[in-house]
Amino acid sequence: VSFSRKLNGECTILKIVDDFVIAGSKTGNIICWEIESGEEMWNLFFDGPCSDIGNSSENIFITESDKVHCIEVGNGSVIWSKSIGGVSDYLFALEDKLWVTSSTYTFEIQDYEDSNVLLLNAAGEIEERWEISGKAWFILVKNKIAFVGLSGQNGYAELKIGLPPKYIELENDGSI
Numbered sequence: 001v002s003f004s005r006k007l008n009g010e011c012t013i014l015k016i017v018d019d020f021v022i023a024g025s026k027t028g029n030i031i032c033w034e035i036e037s038g039e040e041m042w043n044l045f046f047d048g049p050c051s052d053i054g055n056s057s058e059n060i061f062i063t064e065s066d067k068v069h070c071i072e073v074g075n076g077s078v079i080w081s082k083s084i085g086g087v088s089d090y091l092f093a094l095e096d097k098l099w100v101t102s103s104t105y106t107f108e109i110q111d112y113e114d115s116n117v118l119l120l121n122a123a124g125e126i127e128e129r130w131e132i133s134g135k136a137w138f139i140l141v142k143n144k145i146a147f148v149g150l151s152g153q154n155g156y157a158e159l160k161i162g163l164p165p166k167y168i169e170l171e172n173d174g175s176i
Contacts (some may be wrong), residue, residue: 006032007043008158013053017060017073022139024050028064032076042076054093061098063088068100080124086114092141096122099146101136116150117159130165132157 009027016022020041024030028048032041047065054061062069068074068088070079086102093099097119106115115135119128134150141147146159155169 003098005031005033005040008122009048013050013062015053015055015060017055020073020074022053024053024058024062024064026050030071032073044071044076044078048063051088052090054091054098056095058092060121061091061093062099063091068098068120068124070098082120082124082126084116084118084126086116089136090139091167092139092146094141094144097127097141099139101139101148103135117157119146119161128161130157130159131164132159133167 007023007025008029009025012026013024019035022032022034026049028046028050030044030050032038034041039148050064050113052063058070060072062071066085066087067081067083068091069081069109071078084100084102086104089101089103091098091100100118100120102116115132117130117132118126121127126174132148136148137151138149139146148157148159150156155167157165157167159165
């Protein structure tokens with residue numbers, strides 16, 4: 001079935017989870033539609049903007065503004081919401097853990113001053129926090145190790161539970 005639906009504001013995130021399409025907007029509106037019928041299943045409003053979306057087997061995770069939310073896919077119930085400090089950027093859900101990046105932009109220096117990666121458990125409690133050098137531009141987790149791409153020519157950070165960040169520089173002469 002093809003269908004067109006309205007989302008309050010510009011679409012910033014979109015994900016298919018099981019039999020549902022979930023979209024989030026710059027204004028903080030999150031809507032879930034059933035794929036087969038196009039029927040709206042639930043609709044939520046947060047402060048926005050929605051910046052990333054991930055999922056586990058039964059839940060989705062949304063980053064928006066300075067928060068991350070855990071939402072039950074089937075009915076739209078908000079299981080928990082957590083303020084993470086700074087602006088939430090990217091996330092990666094893996095089993096019962098959620099890795100979230102955040103950054104703080106300082107207008108006086110016109111750059112990102114603080115960047116962090118947080119590891120949250122299934123209840124939304126912070127288990128670990130790493131301060132990293134540079135703004136995160138992506139996060140990937142494999143074998144319980146997070147790889148975080150960093151802004152500029154900073155390469156990436158490798159994060160292991162219980163250890164400080166390990167920085168890996170990329171060979172780059174600055175040309176594109």
